Amino acid sequence: xxxxxxxxxxxxxxxxxxxxxxxxxxxxxxxxxxxxxxxxxxxxxxxxxxxxxxxxxxxxxxxxxxxxxxxxxxxxxxxxxxxxxxxxxxxxxxxxxxxxxxxxxxxxxxxxxxxxxxxxxxxxxxxxxxxxxxxxxxxxxxxxxx
Amino acid sequence: xxxxxxxxxxxxxxxxxxxxxxxxxxxxxxxxxxxxxxxxxxxxxxxxxxxxxxxxxxxxxxxxxxxxxxxxxxxxxxxxxxxx
Numbered sequence: 001x002x003x004x005x006x007x008x009x010x011x012x013x014x015x016x017x018x019x020x021x022x023x024x025x026x027x028x029x030x031x032x033x034x035x036x037x038x039x040x041x042x043x044x045x046x047x048x049x050x051x052x053x054x055x056x057x058x059x060x061x062x063x064x065x066x067x068x069x070x071x072x073x074x075x076x077x078x079x080x081x082x083x084x085x086x087x088x089x090x091x092x093x094x095x096x097x098x099x100x101x102x103x104x105x106x107x108x109x110x111x112x113x114x115x116x117x118x119x120x121x122x123x124x125x126x127x128x129x130x131x132x133x134x135x136x137x138x139x140x141x142x143x144x145x146x
Numbered sequence: 147x148x149x150x151x152x153x154x155x156x157x158x159x160x161x162x163x164x165x166x167x168x169x170x171x172x173x174x175x176x177x178x179x180x181x182x183x184x185x186x187x188x189x190x191x192x193x194x195x196x197x198x199x200x201x202x203x204x205x206x207x208x209x210x211x212x213x214x215x216x217x218x219x220x221x222x223x224x225x226x227x228x229x230x
Contacts, residue, residue: 034230048229049156051222054206079229091230111230117208119222120229121156132157135226 002075003059005050007082012092019076019094026073028100030107032093038086044125048090050081051119062113070106072097077110079120112142147172150215152183154193155224158200161193176202177211179221199225 004010016031023029036046063075072095079091093110097103114120122133153166173179184194194200202209203222215221 049159050229051153051155051203051206051224054203054222057206058208115230116227118229119155119203119224119227121225122228123156132225133228135228140226 002077003056003063004076004078005052005055005059006078006080009080009089010078010092012089015076015078015092016094019074019096023073023096025098026096027098028103029094029096030100030103032107032111034090034092034111036084036086036088036090039126042126043086046084046090046125047123048081048084049121049123050079054119055079055081058118059114062110062117065113066095066106066110069109070095070097070102072102072106075106075110077114079114079118081120109146112139112146115139116143150179150218151220152179153220153222155222157225158193158223162189171215173215175212175214176204176209176221179215180211180223193223201226 012033020029037043059077059079063077066072067075074096076094084090093107095103095106097106116139123130124133147170149168149170151166152169154162154164159165171179171182173182180194183190197211201224202211204213204218205220
């Protein structure tokens, strides 16, 4: 539980169900999953590189910050690395709180931070070749709202 | 002089042609280390040509280019992160 960084696929439904068990004072669970987009068929393969060690450490720190800031009962982050195809699940977060506002906000906080502060890099294969995905200014700007 | 592990990820790794190397350095901060690495050969120079596109972590914590290297054993260079 907590943070998992793995190459293999995960079962989103099973993870969400397991996450929700044994949390008696929780009134709200929010889950999010990120999926590889085909971009109209233009994107055929994605490979995610990461920095073993730092990845777990960064995700652990972001998760701990989310728990403290939003008073969560529990939080889960799963993120994959390696080769993936359109439709595959890349990652998921789950947050559990007494009320929904904190659970929703914490899930957004986790996503905003892990997009720009956890050491993952996406490389995409398209008809014109293979290249690294550039970070977007909006992703960096999204951190300023927290 | 101290020996540090220097790691590269994503396009920095590809431009340099290696994911890690051991470097002897007396650089006091990251910027000085980058100058030393850039002077090694054309590959390193190309990888560090645009420092605005380079991020750094010291012993697996994000840092900035002016951070001191005293006591640091592992320095990683990589582009802005694109997870999620």
